[in-house]
Amino acid sequence: GALLEHLARAKQVDARGLELSQAGVNACVARGLSVVQGDADTDLRDYPDAAFDYAILSQTIQAMHEPKAVLEQAVRIARRTIVSLPNFGHWTIRLALGLRGRMPLTRALNHAWYETPNIHLCTVADFAELVRTIGLKIETAIALDASGKASPLRPHAYWDNLVAESAILCLHN
Known part of the structure; x- marks a missing residue:
C-alpha cells in the first residue's frame, strides 16, 4: 500500500489497488x-478494457502463477502498464549461483528460496522477450542499481542486464 498511498496523497492520483491478502486490504x-481483495492471476479479466490510465505491477509479476496472462490482462485494462521486477541476471546473483552454488540473497531478492513469494524469476532480457512475444512495446525502461540509483535501461543489452539489480518498464500496445 505504500506506493498506492504515495500516488494518492503526493501525486493526487485517483489510485485503486488490488490486494491478495485480506489483512493487506484492511491495513490499506x-x-x-x-x-479491494482479489487475485491478479484471476480477477483482472473482470475489469473492462481501458478502464484505467495506468496499471502498476510493482514487484509482483514474478510472484504470479501466470505472469504472461497477468501482463496481457494488465495491458488490456489500462492504456499503459508499469512493471517493476527484480533482475535475476544481475552480476551478484550470477556470482552467487556460479561460485557458491547457492540461491542468492540480495536487496531485491531478500527471501530464502524456501520462503520466497517469487515463483517465476527472470532476467530483464527474459522479460523484454516476453514483452516482444506478446506484441507489446517498451516505452520507457529504467535500471535500478543496489543503492536505488536510476539510469536508462536497454533491456536486451548484455551490460545493462548484468548491472541492473531491478528494473522498471512502462509498456503499451
Whole structure:
C-alpha cells in the first residue's frame, strides 16, 4: 500500500489497488486507501478494457502463477502498464549461483528460496522477450542499481542486464 498511498496523497492520483491478502486490504482501507481483495492471476479479466490510465505491477509479476496472462490482462485494462521486477541476471546473483552454488540473497531478492513469494524469476532480457512475444512495446525502461540509483535501461543489452539489480518498464500496445 505504500506506493498506492504515495500516488494518492503526493501525486493526487485517483489510485485503486488490488490486494491478495485480506489483512493487506484492511491495513490499506484503515489508511483511507481504495483497495479491494482479489487475485491478479484471476480477477483482472473482470475489469473492462481501458478502464484505467495506468496499471502498476510493482514487484509482483514474478510472484504470479501466470505472469504472461497477468501482463496481457494488465495491458488490456489500462492504456499503459508499469512493471517493476527484480533482475535475476544481475552480476551478484550470477556470482552467487556460479561460485557458491547457492540461491542468492540480495536487496531485491531478500527471501530464502524456501520462503520466497517469487515463483517465476527472470532476467530483464527474459522479460523484454516476453514483452516482444506478446506484441507489446517498451516505452520507457529504467535500471535500478543496489543503492536505488536510476539510469536508462536497454533491456536486451548484455551490460545493462548484468548491472541492473531491478528494473522498471512502462509498456503499451
